[in-house]
Amino acid sequence: MSYLNINAIKDRTFDAIVIGSGISGGWAAKELTGKGLRTLVLERGRDVKHVTDYPTTMMNPWEFEHLGQLPKAIKDANPIVSRCYAFNEDAAHFFVKDAEHPYVQEKPFDWIRGYQVGGKSLMWARGTQRWSEHDFDGPARDGFAVDWPIRYADIAPWYSYVEKFAGISGNKDGLASLPDGEFLPPHEMSCVEKHFSEQTAKHYNNTRPVIIGRCAHLTKPQPIHLQQGRGQCQNRSLCQRGCPYGGYFSSNSSTLPWAARTGKMTLKPDSVVHSIIFDEKKNKATGVRVIDAHTKEMTEYYAKIIFVNAATLNSNLILLNSKSNRFQNGLGNDNGLLGKYMAFHNFRTTITAEYEGFLNTTTEGIRPNSSYIPRFRNIFKQETDFLRGYAAGFGSSRITSNDTSGIGESLKASLNEQQYGNWRVGSHMMGETIPKESNFVALDSNLVDPWGIPQLKISVAYDDNDEKMIVDFHNEMSEMLTKAGFINIQTHDKPNKAPGLDIHEMGGVRMGKDPKTSLLNKWNQLHTCKNVFVTDGACMTSTSTQNPSLTFMAITARAADYAVKELRKGNL
Secondary structure, three states: OHHHHHHHHHHOEEEEEEEOOOHHHHHHHHHHHHOOOOEEEEOOOEOOOOOOOOOOOOOOHHHOOOOOOOOHHHHHHOOOHHHOOOOOOOOHHHOOOOOOOOOEEOOOOOOOOOOEOOHHHHOOOOEOOOOOHHHHOHHHHHOOOOOOOOOHHHHHHHHHHHHHHHOEEOOOOOEOOEOOOOEEOOOOOOHHHHHHHHHHHHHOOOOOOOEEOOEOEOOOOOHHHHHOOOOOOOOOOOHHHOOOOOOEOOHHHHHHHHHHHOOOEEEEOOEEEEEEEEEOOOOEEEEEEEEEOOOOOEEEEEEEEEEEOOOHHHHHHHHHHOOOOOOOOOOOOOOOOOOEEEEOEEOOEEEEEEEOOOOOOOOOOOOOOOEEEOOOOOOOOOOOOOOOOEEEEEEEEEEEEOOOOOOOHHHHHHHOOOEEEEEEEEEEEEEEOOOEEEEEEEEEEEEEOOOOOEEEEEEOOOOHHHHHHHHHHHHHHHHHHHHOOOEEEEEEEOOOOOOOOOOOOEEEOOEOOOOOOOOEOOOOEEOOEEEEEEOOHHHOOOOOOOOOHHHHHHHHHHHHHHHHHHHHOOOO
16 A cells, blocks of 8 residues: 555656646746756646637637627626627637636726636737837836846846747837847838827937837748747638637747747646645645545645746736745745735726728728737836836727618618728727735635635725826827827727736735845745745736746746756755
8 A cells, every 4th residue: 555655655746747728828838848857737627639629719709609709697697807908709608607716806907817728828919019118127226116126137138039930020229128039020000100109209309109019920930930830820810710820929829839849848737736745844845735636635746846827816816825834924025015015007097099091992801919008107217107118009900881871772782882981999908006015916715715715805995106108198198099090089088997808917025135125036936935936917027018928938937947957966
C-alpha cells in the first residue's frame, strides 16, 4: 500500500505548475516546457481545442436561431455579463454566466470572465501596445502607487521576443510615449482617419499623434507563425468566435499547442485551484490543492515552482485563500497589502462626430482594428489638475440608410440599395486609474462559491481623478475634432457604468522594491515565498493607458527565463 501511495504522489509531481491557461498562462506553459520542465497546466474551465471547439466560427448570420441576438430570458438571467459587447449568440458559450461563479459587489463591479482552456485570449480585443519609459517611471515621478522595480530597458527585449512569436501588426511611428516594436505590416487608416491625423498634426505641431492601432493579427505571417499552424488574418472581425485560421493570437492557436509539442506539458481542464500549499519546514510552496469542477473531489499536485496566471481577480483570490500558520492572511501577505491597490482602465465615456467630406469614398470589407490616439497629457510634465492621462481608440464609417417608403417589389428593391450619408467617427477613452488602498478585493467571511471556496468581495470605484480626466477628454477631443472640420460633435458619458467592463483589471499583488510596500520583486517572485511567481495582471504596480496584454506576455516570458535559471542553480 505504501508503494502505491508513493507512486500516486509521483504521478502528481511536476517540475512546474501553471495556474491558468489564458494569455499569460499560455506563455508560462510555452516557456517552461520549452526549457525542459515537466509542466502541469491547470484550467478551471472546460477544454477548448483550436478550431475543433469553435462551434459558431463559420456560421452565416441566417444560421443563428436569433440572428446573433440573445433571447431576453438569457439577458435577464445575466445582467452583468450581458453588458459586455461580445456577449452575443455567436460567443456566449465562451463567457461565464452570472450564476456560475458568484461574487460579492461591495461596490458595483462587472466581472467578465472566460473559463475554458485559452481563457479570455479567445475573446480579447487584441490591442497590443508597448509601455514606455514614461509609464514605468510614472509612479516615482508623479508620486502615486510605489516605484516599479523594473524599467523599459528591462522589458524591451522581452517585448521583442513575444511580438515576433505572437505576431503584432503596426507601424513604426517613432513616438517616445509609445515605443515601436517588431511589427507585421499595419492595417490601413480610412481617408477620414487620415484626414483627422493630418489635421491634428498640423494644429498641434505633431504633439497629438493619431496612428493606426497595433494589434495581434497576422497581416503577413512569418515562418514562425506558419510553424505554429497559423494563417493570415482574413479580416472577418468575428474574432470572439475563435479564429479557425489562427489569424489572431490566442493561447489555443499558439502557445499551448507549442508547449504540447515538447511532450512536457500536462493540461488538466475542469481543475478549480483552491489554494497553494506552503511547507513551513522548507519555507516554500510545494504544490496546489485542486477541486474537480464536476465531482468536487480535492487532489493535491506538487512542483518546485508555481506560476499564478489565473487572471487578476482569481489570482488574488487564490493567494488570499492560501492560508497557513506562516501566512494566516494569505500567501506572501506579511504586509497586509494582498488584494489592495486594485486599478483598471476607465472606458466609461465616448465622443462621436460627423464629417461632410469624402462623400465619393467608403470602406470596403472589414478591418479588425481601429486607429489609436496615444496618451498626450502629462507625459513630459504635469499640465492638468489630474494625475496621469488617457489614450483613445478612433474609428470611422459611412452613415447608411435605406428608403423604406415603398411597398412590395419597390420596397424590396430599395432595401437592396443602401444610401450613404456623412462619415461618422467615434472615439472611446481608455483612462489610467490610480491604484488606491481603498480599491481592493478580499474574501467574503460568510459566502462560498459552488466549490466551497470563499466568494471574492470586490470594492472598486471611480474617484475624483477619473471624473476630471473624463471632462478633459471631452474638452480636448471636441477641440481636436472641431479644428479638423468635424460637425455634430457629441459627448457621451455613462456615470452609472460600473468599473469592470474594460476587462483590464490590474493589481492586488503588485511588484515593488520594498517588501513592506509590495508583494513581488522585480522577477515577479513573492518576496516571502521565492518559488511562487505571479505574472498576470495581478502583478501590475500601475496601469498605464495602453492595453495590458502584451506587457503580461513579456513579463511572463522574462520571469519564466529567470525561474528556470534559478531552479537549475538550486536556488528554488
